[in-house]
Amino acid sequence: MRKITYRDALREALIEEMHRDASVFLLGEDIGKYWGGAFKVTDGLAQEFGEERVRDTPISESAIVGTAVGAAITGMRPVAEIMFGDLTALAMDQIANQAAKIRYMFGAQAKCPMVVRTPFGAGVNIASHHSQSLEAWFMHVPGLYVAVPSTPFDAKGLLKTAIRGDNPVLLCEHKLLYPLEGEVPQDDYTVPFGVADVKREGSDVTVVAVLFMVHKALNAAKELEKDGAISVEVVDPRTLTPLDRRGIIKSVKKTGRIVIVTEDCRTAGVSAEIAAVVAEEALDYLDAPVKRVAEPDTPIPFSPPLEKYVIPDEKSIIKAVKEVV
Amino acid sequence: MTTDLPKEKLVEMYQKMLQIRGFEEKLFELYSQNLVPGTIHLYAGEEAVAVGVCSSLRKEDYITSTHRGHGHCIAKGADLKRTMAEILGKKTGYCKGKGGSMHIADFSIGMLGATAVVGAGLPIAVGAGLSVKLRKTDQIVACFFGEGASNQGTFHESLNMASIWKLPVVFVCENNLYAMGTRQSIAMNIENIADRAVAYGIPGVSVDGNDVLAVYETACKASERARGGEGPTLIECKTYRHRGHSRVDPARYRPKDEVAEWLSKDPIKRFRDKLLRFGVVEGEIQAVEKEVSLQIEEAVRFAMESPYPQPEEALEDVYA
Numbered sequence: 130m131r132k133i134t135y136r137d138a139l140r141e142a143l144i145e146e147m148h149r150d151a152s153v154f155l156l157g158e159d160i161g162k163y164w165g166g167a168f169k170v171t172d173g174l175a176q177e178f179g180e181e182r183v184r185d186t187p188i189s190e191s192a193i194v195g196t197a198v199g200a201a202i203t204g205m206r207p208v209a210e211i212m213f214g215d216l217t218a219l220a221m222d223q224i225a226n227q228a229a230k231i232r233y234m235f236g237a238q239a240k241c242p243m244v245v246r247t248p249f250g251a252g253v254n255i256a257s258h259h260s261q262s263l264e265a266w267f268m269h270v271p272g273l274y275v276a277v278p279s280t281p282f283d284a285k286g287l288l289k290t291a292i293r294g295d296n297p298v299l300l301c302e303h304k305l306l307y308p309l310e311g312e313v314p315q316d317d318y319t320v321p322f323g324v325a326d327v328k329r330e331g332s333d334v335t336v337v338a339v340l341f342m343v344h345k346a347l348n349a350a351k352e353l354e355k356d357g358a359i360s361v362e363v364v365d366p367r368t369l370t371p372l373d374r375r376g377i378i379k380s381v382k383k384t385g386r387i388v389i390v391t392e393d394c395r396t397a398g399v400s401a402e403i404a405a406v407v408a409e410e411a412l413d414y415l416d417a418p419v420k421r422v423a424e425p426d427t428p429i430p431f432s433p434p435l436e437k438y439v440i441p442d443e444k445s446i447i448k449a450v451k452e453v454v
Numbered sequence: 455m456t457t458d459l460p461k462e463k464l465v466e467m468y469q470k471m472l473q474i475r476g477f478e479e480k481l482f483e484l485y486s487q488n489l490v491p492g493t494i495h496l497y498a499g500e501e502a503v504a505v506g507v508c509s510s511l512r513k514e515d516y517i518t519s520t521h522r523g524h525g526h527c528i529a530k531g532a533d534l535k536r537t538m539a540e541i542l543g544k545k546t547g548y549c550k551g552k553g554g555s556m557h558i559a560d561f562s563i564g565m566l567g568a569t570a571v572v573g574a575g576l577p578i579a580v581g582a583g584l585s586v587k588l589r590k591t592d593q594i595v596a597c598f599f600g601e602g603a604s605n606q607g608t609f610h611e612s613l614n615m616a617s618i619w620k621l622p623v624v625f626v627c628e629n630n631l632y633a634m635g636t637r638q639s640i641a642m643n644i645e646n647i648a649d650r651a652v653a654y655g656i657p658g659v660s661v662d663g664n665d666v667l668a669v670y671e672t673a674c675k676a677s678e679r680a681r682g683g684e685g686p687t688l689i690e691c692k693t694y695r696h697r698g699h700s701r702v703d704p705a706r707y708r709p710k711d712e713v714a715e716w717l718s719k720d721p722i723k724r725f726r727d728k729l730l731r732f733g734v735v736e737g738e739i740q741a742v743e744k745e746v747s748l749q750i751e752e753a754v755r756f757a758m759e760s761p762y763p764q765p766e767e768a769l770e771d772v773y774a
């Protein structure tokens with residue numbers, strides 16, 4: 130199968146959905162013809178679809194998302210880009226109080242079919258305001274879906290599902306994933322929400338990982354198989370809301386052990402929810418305590434040795450796995 | 455054109471501008487050699503704004519800064535060595551390597567830090583102004599931000615609040631015509647950001663941001679007003695960044711003739727010519743230039759020779 134990058138996969142999804150459905154349009158800062166998006170996901174789209182459907186906005190995150198909400202409840206399907214995940218904080222009211230609640234609060238009179246795309250993650254030394262992984266914030270908002278694609282295939286398929294669906298979706302991308310290549314079919318396909326993907330089969334321990342951590346977990350798994358003969362199963366939830374509880378539990382039943390690897394900070398993080406699910410529903414199958422590998426509870430520091438220290442890596446995953454096996 | 459300013463003050467201003475330019479050009483070079491982690495947003499071309507404004511301030515006055523903040527630091531009197539060390543991620547840097555280029559602070563000189571969230575500095579400046587008022591000191595606050603930031607809700611909220619409470623804040627909009635690749639006209643329907651002041655009932659002034667004396671004069675008036683308890687002013691400085699938005703941006707979205715026109719209005723060249731006309735002799739100017747290049751070399755040496763922080767230091771300073 131042909132291979133394309135995560136960035137190109139996202140762009141293809143946008144292009145195909147914009148051709149398929151005239152109500153789909155894009156808005157965000159510098160997404161148009163002069164820049165093509167800070168990470169170049171929308172490169173060339175303003176030229177292809179015009180500035181009416183690929184709208185450069187002022188630096189106004191709250192109004193970007195709010196505008197998407199208003200358009201969504203009146204018949205459009207906006208896809209907003211927030212240049213950095215950290216900056217969703219500026220649009221939090223529109224995401225959490227408006228987009229996510231409109232349907233419920235108004236007794237199902239409305240639906241709010243919109244997507245907010247944004248990149249999270251550390252690793253490029255751009256410090257505390259541009260590096261966070263805040264996925265867990267959004268898991269705490271009923272009415273909102275949270276997708277976390279880790280491969281080009283998932284990125285394209287999940288974005289299509291997000292655009293076609295009738296609910297607000299936060300599509301969490303990761304800065305380090307954009308150049309990653311992977312197999313993506315030519316034909317139209319979607320990836321359903323709430324269905325975890327086993328990225329690697331194994332029998333001794335389940336490693337649940339999201340976004341860039343999926344790849345570190347896969348590297349660690351290879352290593353562990355080589356030198357320790359430990360067979361690791363890597364499970365990628367692909368969406369955090371809805372969370373595929375059954376998929377995760379199924380794997381835990383098989384291996385009897387779980388290590389959860391996320392890039393957000395530990396306290397009340399993504400890993401906390403997954404650990405709670407396992408504790409509630411699969412405790413009897415566990416042969417060892419649940420283990421979490423996450424960032425310590427600090428902002429992301431700038432200096433390379435400091436940043437490296439706080440981001441989970443293959444070594445910390447291997448150590449955690451060895452502790453439970 | 456004349457000036458009442460003493461020669462020493464003029465030379466000091468020139469020296470600060472040169473420090474900023476030299477510092478930024480050096481960083482550009484170091485970045486190409488892969489010696490600067492992350493990204494940098496250079497201030498080259500906008501020196502007259504930071505220096506003009508900060509020259510109107512006292513040491514105990516405050517400033518807030520942005521992602522494009524190196525010039526603000528230097529103009530307020532930050533040490534070149536510790537600034538450079540921070541940008542290279544060293545332990546000896548102002549923020550122990552935690553902040554980097556986009557987050558430099560030196561509270562000892564009233565530099566309350568650079569935020570990389572566009573528009574986030576404005577309310578903080580208002581808060582510092584409120585604190586000044588409550589503590590009954592006679593400090594003032596200068597708040598730097600770009601024209602792009604003036605489209606954030608925080609701009610409106612902050613100017614309004616500073617106005618109703620008559621806070622001692624000078625809002626300094628650095629209008630360099632572009633926010634990343636977005637030309638001002640794409641993002642707003644007005645030409646002068648200063649016009650927005652009307653909405654808050656405060657003075658709004660547009661000034662040639664490449665003329666350090668014009669900026670200085672305007673800032674002095676605004677500072678006096680602030681210190682006198684009459685409230686905030688919005689100053690818009692029309693200027694231009696010499697290079698791309700960040701280090702990797704070739705800035706192809708800017709028409710060549712526009713770039714050429716602005717390069718010909720280089721604030722440092724203009725001020726140098728003026729100094730000569732004011733009677734500062736060529737030899738004196740060259741001496742300053744030489745001194746500054748030595749200072750920059752020294753800053754680089756200090757930063758390069760400084761150690762990185764220990765990895766575990768990442769866990770320190772989360773709480774007071």
Ligand SMILES: Cc1ncc(C[n+]2csc(CCOP(=O)(O)OP(=O)(O)O)c2C)c(N)n1
Pocket residue numbers: 158188190212216219521522570571572573599600601602603604628630632633634699
């Ligand atoms: C809230 C927020 N939105 C977007 C960004 C990304 N960003 C960084 S600088 C910048 C442009 C800022 O333009 P302006 O305020 O005019 O300052 P300039 O860079 O021109 O000095 C953008 C969009 C950010 N850092 N913060």
